[in-house]
Amino acid sequence: MSLVNCRIHGREQIVLEPLAPLAPTPDEVVIRLGAGGICGSDLHYYFEGRVGNFVVREPLTPGHEASGVLEKVGSNVKGLEAGMKVAVNPSHPCGRCAACRGGRENLCERMFFLGSASVFPHAQGMFADQFILGARQVIPVESDISLGELAFAEPFAVGLHAVQRAGGNLTGKRVLVTGAGTIGSLCAIAAKLAGAAEVTVCDVLDRPLEVVMQVGADHVFRSDLADMKDHAGRFDVALEAAGHPRALLSCLEGVRRGGVIVQVGTLPHDGMQFPANLVMQREIDYRGAFRWGVEFDWAVQYLAERKVDVRPLLTKQFPLDQAVEAFRLAADKTRATKVQVMGTDIPMTF
Numbered sequence: 412m413s414l415v416n417c418r419i420h421g422r423e424q425i426v427l428e429p430l431a432p433l434a435p436t437p438d439e440v441v442i443r444l445g446a447g448g449i450c451g452s453d454l455h456y457y458f459e460g461r462v463g464n465f466v467v468r469e470p471l472t473p474g475h476e477a478s479g480v481l482e483k484v485g486s487n488v489k490g491l492e493a494g495m496k497v498a499v500n501p502s503h504p505c506g507r508c509a510a511c512r513g514g515r516e517n518l519c520e521r522m523f524f525l526g527s528a529s530v531f532p533h534a535q536g537m538f539a540d541q542f543i544l545g546a547r548q549v550i551p552v553e554s555d556i557s558l559g560e561l562a563f564a565e566p567f568a569v570g571l572h573a574v575q576r577a578g579g580n581l582t583g584k585r586v587l588v589t590g591a592g593t594i595g596s597l598c599a600i601a602a603k604l605a606g607a608a609e610v611t612v613c614d615v616l617d618r619p620l621e622v623v624m625q626v627g628a629d630h631v632f633r634s635d636l637a638d639m640k641d642h643a644g645r646f647d648v649a650l651e652a653a654g655h656p657r658a659l660l661s662c663l664e665g666v667r668r669g670g671v672i673v674q675v676g677t678l679p680h681d682g683m684q685f686p687a688n689l690v691m692q693r694e695i696d697y698r699g700a701f702r703w704g705v706e707f708d709w710a711v712q713y714l715a716e717r718k719v720d721v722r723p724l725l726t727k728q729f730p731l732d733q734a735v736e737a738f739r740l741a742a743d744k745t746r747a748t749k750v751q752v753m754g755t756d757i758p759m760t761f
């Protein structure tokens with residue numbers, strides 16, 4: 412088997428480079444890629460060569476949502492052995508800054524997050540047949556969950572964290588989720604888990620709304636066709652997962668006085684108008700949710716124990732050497748929710 416490393420060299424330039432087998436230091440493990448989900452930031456790196464201010468300045472292996480199988484285990488590592496199925500935690504906080512010590516590691520001032528050009532040299536990601544990480548980045552899983560499902564741990568953690576930011580306990584609450592892509596759908600699943608009485612999801616496309624119904628949304632509507640006045644003040648909590656100014660407006664109109672909005676999506680960097688007086692007059696709590704902390708471990712547990720079923724969200728899997736096709740499909744929201752690349756010789760199942 413020849414190993415492949417998928418690297419972005421610049422805008423719309425993916426190069427499939429050969430990869431020599433890796434060897435771990437005593438505290439590291441070598442992971443064989445199982446499934447790797449293509450996320451919005453991976454698409455931005457590929458199609459634009461950048462995500463906002465983070466520009467690809469050297470070849471970057473993308474990918475921060477992955478599962479795998481342990482290939483080699485360093486001599487000091489306890490409790491892990493070759494052949495184990497693992498979820499991979501892409502977050503590497505410093506553990507020493509005020510945010511880390513205060514229990515909010517996702518806000519770490521010196522974060523090293525895999526598959527990101529936010530630092531230089533870049534934090535290389537996981538769209539490679541093999542990659543090396545510290546042993547603490549992996550969580551072994553014994554259940555019969557597929558590698559494809561396990562790769563949802565990262566985006567599901569985003570949804571769980573959004574719900575935590577909304578207060579955690581949503582018992583009896585009416586929740587609006589704007590955006591029915593992967594993150595919006597996983598926010599809807601997380602809200603149901605947290606006890607929400609009713610979860611309503613809106614989007615501007617029919618296909619994702621059909622998918623989110625399959626994972627448990629109670630109601631859906633087309634935000635571009637609906638009159639938000641019909642929904643005004645109806646929701647206790649709104650989770651904004653579309654990253655679109657219009658969707659944020661829907662949240663501001665949709666939540667009741669004193670309601671909570673959690674911003675999960677990335678809004679445009681420039682030129683956005685924000686009607687802040689609505690926040691003031693209606694005493695809305697407008698909060699951010701950035702990645703996740705301990706929720707990654709929760710996500711792995713929920714998935715491994717099949718407390719949630721993410722399979723309707725997985726549109727298609729491609730072998731790693733068809734990464735270009737995979738990225739193209741992933742970018743087409745009329746056809747795809749989550750698209751994954753699979754390690755060479757890993758069977759495609761989900």
Ligand SMILES: [Zn+2]
Binds near residue numbers: 450451452475565566
């Ligand atoms: Zn992601």
Ligand SMILES: [Zn+2]
Binds near residue numbers: 508509519
């Ligand atoms: Zn830190």
